[in-house]
Amino acid sequence: MALRRTWAVALFGVDGRLVEIEADVRRGGLPNVQLLGLPDTALQEAKNRVRAAVQNSREDWPQSCVTLALSPAALPKAGTSYDLALACAVLAGAEQVPPRLLEGTVLFGELALDGRIRSVRGLLPALLAARREGVRRAVVPVEGLAEGQLVDGLEVLGAHDLGEVIGWLRGQAELADRPAEPTAGQAVEAEDLVDVLGQPEARWALEVAAAGGHHLLLVGPPGTGKTMLARRLGGLLPDLTRQEALEVTAIHSVAGELRGGAPLVSAPPFVAPHHSTSVPGLIGGGSGLARPGAVSRAHRGTLFLDEACEFGPQRLEALRTALEEGEVRLSRRDGTLRYPARFQLVLATNPCPCAPSRDADCHCAPQARRRYFGKLSGPLLDRVDLRVDMRPVTAMTMRGGEPPESSEVVRARVARAREVAAERWSERGWRTNGEVPGPVLRREFGLPGKVTALLDRGLDAGAVTARGADRCLRVAWTLADLDGRERPEAEHVAAALAFRERRPA
Structure with missing residues (x-):
């Protein structure tokens, strides 16, 4: 012994x-x-x-x-x-x-x-x-x-x-050193932007979000394509790098969501929790040592909250720290855990409780509309870079004219813009414009006063917060990258500011 x-x-x-x-x-x-x-x-x-x-x-x-x-x-x-x-x-x-x-x-x-x-x-x-x-x-x-x-x-x-x-x-046997051949699964057909009819502003916002890693809010009546657009964001994003893939795969391993034959998660994940999910289900939690929630399983990918106003203030406000810091810290009985949570947030919501196909048909009182849309608080919306109103689909749109662009075409533009941004921020370790802190954009990459004049007036009038101004600058850099410009111009800042206009209740 x-x-x-x-x-x-x-x-x-x-x-x-x-x-x-x-x-x-x-x-x-x-x-x-x-x-x-x-x-x-x-x-x-x-x-x-x-x-x-x-x-x-x-x-x-x-x-x-x-x-x-x-x-x-x-x-x-x-x-x-x-x-x-x-x-x-x-x-x-x-x-x-x-x-x-x-x-x-x-x-x-x-x-x-x-x-x-x-x-x-x-x-x-x-x-x-x-x-x-x-x-x-x-x-x-x-x-x-x-x-x-x-x-x-x-x-x-x-x-x-x-x-x-x-x-x-005991030296009497050898252990396996090669995994079994993975069984062929049923191929999943990729969702393509060509399926989305009309909605030019929303399609453009989706492209900008993909190119810069920005958060997106889609507001519109049912049936206008909000969910279709959100599900096609992943098709515009580049594949994960080896290091990013290991980060994402580690989280999914802890969550018990890996496939045995092909465990590496190489594509950006897409996570869409139901609006009835709990705060621990969204952020992470559980007794003992907490497990990862939806925000961590969406790390390096997309977190889609459909019917966002139905989630309720408690769940929505729990997202704010993760959006700002890119991680969640959970304190439980057995210790404090850290889970990465750097994701792109896509919110989709109806403009009011009755959700008519056209605003003219709405029967909600003004107070009901304000109360419903007010569930998306100012601090949360301040962290959302792009806000788009969806148009009702008409018969002319359904019959169509020229076929819309496919995801492959848009993905090529997104890839070029991301390459430019990654080269610009490579020395600092950032890969997208959405990750760049505001002080860096204002001090080291400051724009001339004539370029930011409209944004400065918005700040003076109180129409834009300091955080909102920083996010406008990030979007302006993304628009310049998509436009093939070395630096943003006044029209890029104006377009970025227009993306932040809050829908009136």
Whole structure:
């Protein structure tokens, strides 16, 4: 009997800490298992799962006092991902398997009672954390092998059950090092802008939003294409870079939303929660350690709130910090977590409760209209760069004339504008105009007074806030990039200011 060590990872949001598991197996005394190191309920139950898995793998469970210590001891441990590491630590401590291959290896997986290794959430961020700590090898459930091999510089091996891992530790078997071929899924037809009839102002606003990473509000009666436009924003955005894809995939891994065969999320995500969702569902939350909400699952993509006025003030106002800071911080019983949340917000709403096809047919009292649209508060709207009124669809629009531009054509213009912006801000680490702080635009990239004269008058009259002025400048730079200009002109600032006009209630 001996003292042996294995390693696992404790996850806190998308951040991880390497956990050392020590197993002290002593002769004599009453047989029992003690688990130390602030385990939660699911981890406390691991004692019974691990014992049954070892015995059902035709191995002997030590009939002695087994003490398992998880360090750092003051760090709360949660979940079932420690099972495999605990089992190997006990077997090594009982001298039933040699400890050589356990050195420098992190083990990740939940054990079924028959010894099968089940996949768990958060594999990718856990392995990224292990690599940062200098770990050189990992053993994971075979279903997570494709996800694990997204991490460069780490040898990732997959196992179906505990028996395979035991055979590998004894040098009697090899573990899988290649994921199974992904099964071909049904192809999803891309949604194209060519399907949207009319709405030239809204189509232009969508292009500007895609080119600069700006937030967008669409106001109009039902059936005018608000949802269609919002769903086609993703088709105008460029694919994620490798680093961005890993960020997004890590969040979706923690949320348990990855596909086994092709886990890497390479396209900007599109998340559209229902208006009945809760604040924790939107922002993130839950007991113990909070899980990511819709704003984090939309990281580097689009968060679409259809019927935005139906969400209610509490949920809408909860978005303000995420819009400003690009992340959410959630404090719960077991600690404070940070989830990235840099997304593009698209709001769509009817102009009033009765939602007629034309404003002339509205039967709402003025107070009802103000109360309804007033659910979108001034501070929230101040963070939305582009606001567009949708036109009712007419018979002439339905019959059409020239076919509208496709997403491919618009995407090419968006890509050129984004390349210009990325080159301009490359030294500072920003990729779009929507990320640039206002002080940088005013001081280092200030525009002449004759260019910003209209915006200055709006500030003096109180029609635009200081934050609104900064956002106007960001949109003006995007308009200049789309126009092929080196710097914004007066017409670009005027157009950006026109995008911020609030619909009268």
